[in-house]
Amino acid sequence: MSLLSFLTGGLIPATAPWLPVAFAGIMAFIILMYVILDGFDLGIGILFALERDKTHRDVMVNSIAPVWDGNETWLVLGGSTLYGSFPLAFAVILPAVYPLVILMLMGLIFRGTAFEFRFRAPTEKLRLLWDWAFLGGSVVAAFCQGAILGGLMHGTPIVNRAYAGGALDWLNPFTIFCGFAVVVGYSLLGAAWMIWRASGELQSNMRVYAKYLGMAMLVIFGIVGIWSPLQNPAYYDRWFNWPGIFATAVAPISVLILAYIFFKHLNSTDQAAHDKTPFFCALGFFVVSFGGLGYSIFPQIVPPGLDIWQAAAPTVSLQFLFPGVVILIPVILAYNIFAYYIFRGKIEAGAHYH
Amino acid sequence: MSFLPFFASPTAIEMARAQFGFVIAFHIIFPAFSIGLASFLAVLEGAWLWTKQPVYLDAFKYWLKIFAMIFAIGVVSGLVMAYEIGANWGGYADKVGPVLGPLLAYETLTAFFLEAGFLGIMLFGLDRVGPKLHFAATCLVSIGTLISATWILSANSWMQTPAGTVMGANGQIVPVDWLAIIFSPSAPYRWVHMILASYLATAFMVGGVGAYHLLRDRKNQISRLFFSMALWMAAIVTPLQILAGDTQGQNTLAYQPAKIAGMEGDFTTGVQALHLFGIPDVAQGKLLYDVAIPHLGSFILTHDWNGVVKGLDAWPKDQWPVVSVEFFTFRIMVALGFAMFGLGLLSLWLRYKRRLYDTKWFHYLTMLMAPSGFIAIVMGWTTTETGRQPWTVYGLVTTAQSASPISLPVVMTSFAVIIVIYALVFGSGILYVLKMMAKLPEPGESMPDDAPLRSHGLVGQVALGDKAGPVAAE
Numbered sequence: 001m002s003l004l005s006f007l008t009g010g011l012i013p014a015t016a017p018w019l020p021v022a023f024a025g026i027m028a029f030i031i032l033m034y035v036i037l038d039g040f041d042l043g044i045g046i047l048f049a050l051e052r053d054k055t056h057r058d059v060m061v062n063s064i065a066p067v068w069d070g071n072e073t074w075l076v077l078g079g080s081t082l083y084g085s086f087p088l089a090f091a092v093i094l095p096a097v098y099p100l101v102i103l104m105l106m107g108l109i110f111r112g113t114a115f116e117f118r119f120r121a122p123t124e125k126l127r128l129l130w131d132w133a134f135l136g137g138s139v140v141a142a143f144c145q146g147a148i149l150g151g152l153m154h155g156t157p158i159v160n161r162a163y164a165g166g167a168l169d170w171l172n173p174f175t176i177f178c179g180f181a182v183v184v185g186y187s188l189l190g191a192a193w194m195i196w197r198a199s200g201e202l203q204s205n206m207r208v209y210a211k212y213l214g215m216a217m218l219v220i221f222g223i224v225g226i227w228s229p230l231q232n233p234a235y236y237d238r239w240f241n242w243p244g245i246f247a248t249a250v251a252p253i254s255v256l257i258l259a260y261i262f263f264k265h266l267n268s269t270d271q272a273a274h275d276k277t278p279f280f281c282a283l284g285f286f287v288v289s290f291g292g293l294g295y296s297i298f299p300q301i302v303p304p305g306l307d308i309w310q311a312a313a314p315t316v317s318l319q320f321l322f323p324g325v326v327i328l329i330p331v332i333l334a335y336n337i338f339a340y341y342i343f344r345g346k347i348e349a350g351a352h353y354h
Numbered sequence: 355m356s357f358l359p360f361f362a363s364p365t366a367i368e369m370a371r372a373q374f375g376f377v378i379a380f381h382i383i384f385p386a387f388s389i390g391l392a393s394f395l396a397v398l399e400g401a402w403l404w405t406k407q408p409v410y411l412d413a414f415k416y417w418l419k420i421f422a423m424i425f426a427i428g429v430v431s432g433l434v435m436a437y438e439i440g441a442n443w444g445g446y447a448d449k450v451g452p453v454l455g456p457l458l459a460y461e462t463l464t465a466f467f468l469e470a471g472f473l474g475i476m477l478f479g480l481d482r483v484g485p486k487l488h489f490a491a492t493c494l495v496s497i498g499t500l501i502s503a504t505w506i507l508s509a510n511s512w513m514q515t516p517a518g519t520v521m522g523a524n525g526q527i528v529p530v531d532w533l534a535i536i537f538s539p540s541a542p543y544r545w546v547h548m549i550l551a552s553y554l555a556t557a558f559m560v561g562g563v564g565a566y567h568l569l570r571d572r573k574n575q576i577s578r579l580f581f582s583m584a585l586w587m588a589a590i591v592t593p594l595q596i597l598a599g600d601t602q603g604q605n606t607l608a609y610q611p612a613k614i615a616g617m618e619g620d621f622t623t624g625v626q627a628l629h630l631f632g633i634p635d636v637a638q639g640k641l642l643y644d645v646a647i648p649h650l651g652s653f654i655l656t657h658d659w660n661g662v663v664k665g666l667d668a669w670p671k672d673q674w675p676v677v678s679v680e681f682f683t684f685r686i687m688v689a690l691g692f693a694m695f696g697l698g699l700l701s702l703w704l705r706y707k708r709r710l711y712d713t714k715w716f717h718y719l720t721m722l723m724a725p726s727g728f729i730a731i732v733m734g735w736t737t738t739e740t741g742r743q744p745w746t747v748y749g750l751v752t753t754a755q756s757a758s759p760i761s762l763p764v765v766m767t768s769f770a771v772i773i774v775i776y777a778l779v780f781g782s783g784i785l786y787v788l789k790m791m792a793k794l795p796e797p798g799e800s801m802p803d804d805a806p807l808r809s810h811g812l813v814g815q816v817a818l819g820d821k822a823g824p825v826a827a828e
Contacts, residue, residue: 065474065477065478066474066475066477066478066479067474069425069426069429069469069470069473069474070467070470070471070473070474072429072433072470073462073466073467073470075433076432076433076436076462076466077459077462077463077466077467079436079437079440080436080455080458080459080461080462081455081459081462082455083439083440083447083451083454083455083458083459084451084452084454084455084456084457084458084459085455085459087447087448087449087450087451087452087455087526088448088451090440090447090448090451090455091440091444091445091446091447091448091451091758092444092448093440094437094440094441094444094447094758095440095441095444095758095759095760098441098758098760098764098768099764099768101437101440101441102441102768102771102772105433105434105437105438106771106772106775108430108433109430109431109433109434109775109776109779110775110779112426112429112430112433113426113427113430113779113780113782113783115426116422116423116426116783116786117782117783117786120423120786120789120790121786122789133779161448161524161525162444162445162448162758162759163444163758163759164759167760167761167764313451313452313455313456313526314452314522314526314528314529316452316528316529316530317451317452317453317455317456317528317529320456320529320532321455321456321459321460324456324459324460324463324464325459325463328463328464329463332463332467332471335467335468335471335472336467336471338471339471339472339474339475342474342475342479342482342483343474343478343479343482
């Protein structure tokens with residue numbers, strides 16, 4: 001027995017049905033981290049649609065420049081962990097939403113490069129073009145991510161360990177709606193982030209955007225809450241039948257509490273201490289919706305026919321990956337928090353020239 | 355055969371292969387450049403902290419701005435591959451995921467986060483954290499690039515020379531011995547060959563940029579510094595790389611002899627000549643227009659003038675690699691390798707004559723050779739990947755079993771979209787990088803965050819205490 005297999009296999013018994021459950025939790029955590037971290041990044045990009053002023057746009061980009069790459073790394077971790085722990089799910093989901101995946105990647109290319117390029121563009125016109133690329137890439141990426149989640153909830157047919165459907169089977173009103181919902185949600189995160197990190201005129205603009213985006217978010221919660229259980233009778237049973245209705249009630253109650261805190265502090269413009277409260281409430285919205293999604297589909301990983309035990313990699317793969325994940329993710333969180341701490345504080349516009 | 359995807363026609367597979375080949379060949383240039391530049395930057399910053407000479411800091415800042423662009427392109431073009439593996443190669447993902455998925459997840463956990471987490475500090479944090487902690491960040495980023503290369507080369511090597519696994523009942527490959535998987539037979543050789551290739555490709559690019567500036571201003575101290583450093587690298591490491599290439603060839607002969615037969619253009623088993631040139635005719639099974647040195651092929655591969663080496667006739671034709679591609683790409687790589695070796699020798703001679711900074715024709719030559727390392731990398735990768743065909747995992751999983759059930763029009767559409775967007779976005783990016791490289795390095799180079807109106811908070815723009823004065827002219 002090699003040292004490595006002693007370290008990993010020695011600690012965990014050969015058959016461990018709890019491992020797929022643990023990895024489902026790990027996957028959920030990784031996706032949630034991605035959604036909230038890259039969510040506000042992409043939201044900043046989407047808000048370029050409303051914020052035309054160059055100085056403001058520079059401040060918005062600078063508030064995320066040192067951290068966006070780390071935020072996007074959670075997407076890579078999500079992909080590779082899904083690949084390693086639930087390879088069959090990885091192999092089925094991506095072909096099922098193929099056009100959305102390609103579009104999302106292209107959107108992220110525009111978004112990720114525009115960061116650097118808009119500062120390197122030789123003319124003002126080209127800079128504006130990269131601003132459009134930043135905006136367009138962010139909108140497309142956000143929309144596709146929402147539509148992918150919607151498509152996943154809607155259901156994916158599988159035959160012989162492969163996706164058994166057409167290239168556009170995901171396309172229906174529900175997935176389109178989920179796409180728009182995520183665009184709105186990310187914008188809200190972005191606006192709330194800027195309330196925290198900006199000051200002056202930009203900050204007051206963001207308070208206005210956040211107000212309307214927050215209201216739109218509440219409407220979306222209402223629609224999703226009714227529409228998504230209708231995608232699959234199993235979801236409906238879980239949400240509205242006894243005793244699930246108890247757990248179900250948690251979601252709207254938490255949303256209402258968060259909304260109350262959000263709108264209360266959104267208006268307290270003179271309290272610097274509350275600048276970050278709307279952001280954390282917006283994060284809360286995402287935690288609740290994400291929890292709802294997990295609550296709907298668990299233990300399925302690719303509804304309606306594939307559960308986490310069927311999709312899981314052989315135990316020996318999970319055993320190998322498990323210690324790495326549980327040890328390294330806290331370490332990663334620690335030095336990421338350190339990086340955020342280094343770049344804390346309000347971003348000042350045009351400080352370069354003072 | 356139930357595992358064959360029911361929609362996938364051979365042409366859809368070929369399209370998917372072409373698409374993935376395009377995406378990966380484009381991508382590989384950027385991480386290779388990042389690996390080389392990150393280590394180079396760590397050396398420059400370390401030399402600055404050690405000697406306190408501002409010229410090192412200026413060179414550091416000059417290349418740091420270019421590094422930021424290269425790194426960004428590498429990140430987003432790499433993300434495409436991480437998801438294309440599942441989107442275009444669902445069969446592969448399902449079968450191989452239990453083995454390669456954990457390796458890629460460990461790559462993300464141990465390398466990507468490290469790079470991303472400290473890149474922000476490296477690019478924008480010098481005045482916030484101070485030189486020592488900043489140097490630590492630079493080192494962590496460069497270590498991150500090396501860790502990342504280690505995992506991905508482990509994964510690729512396992513696909514070339516699989517070990518430590520058994521075939522599961524459901525068609526999935528099941529890991530048995532992780533150490534054997536991570537250190538599969540070709541992994542150490544490939545690691546050395548690729549890391550040296552990254553360093554060399556970077557050195558030739560850095561040297562080329564230095565040469566370009568010396569042609570305009572041969573007294574520019576910063577250009578002189580990195581021009582000289584790059585050529586030391588070229589002179590010392592190119593011979594090592596040729597040795598490393600030779601040992602990897604021995605390893606390939608042992609584990610993937612069909613790939614070697616295709617590379618060499620050996621169609622019949624026996625004592626092999628070294629074919630300098632030819633055009634492989636796969637249908638007839640012979641090499642046309644052959645220009646060859648008798649016995650030398652056997653000597654290089656077996657270190658015996660009369661060593662017998664298998665030719666392609668030892669395998670049925672449907673198991674031949676893509677001979678018509680790997681035969682040529684291999685020759686281009688080797689030719690470039692020897693050209694690079696020659697340039698290194700020339701640099702040593704000119705250095706000895708104390709004419710390294712004053713020989714115009716040599717500067718032109720070095721400029722011409724600037725992309726040689728990257729071309730050699732793409733050629734080498736094309737050789738090793740087309741040489742692995744018709745398998746994705748050598749001897750275990752065929753390319754045909756690996757495809758997703760994606761129809762031809764869909765793959766073609768996505769390929770077209772990818773080509774247009776890559777040309778647009780990365781074309782502009784490369785143009786911006788070339789412009790940055792065309793700018794003469796100056797004493798008091800700016801940091802990436804000193805770009806127009808780029809500000810980072812309260813102390814973001816406090817001038818650095820180390821603004822370098824003019825370097826004493828010779």
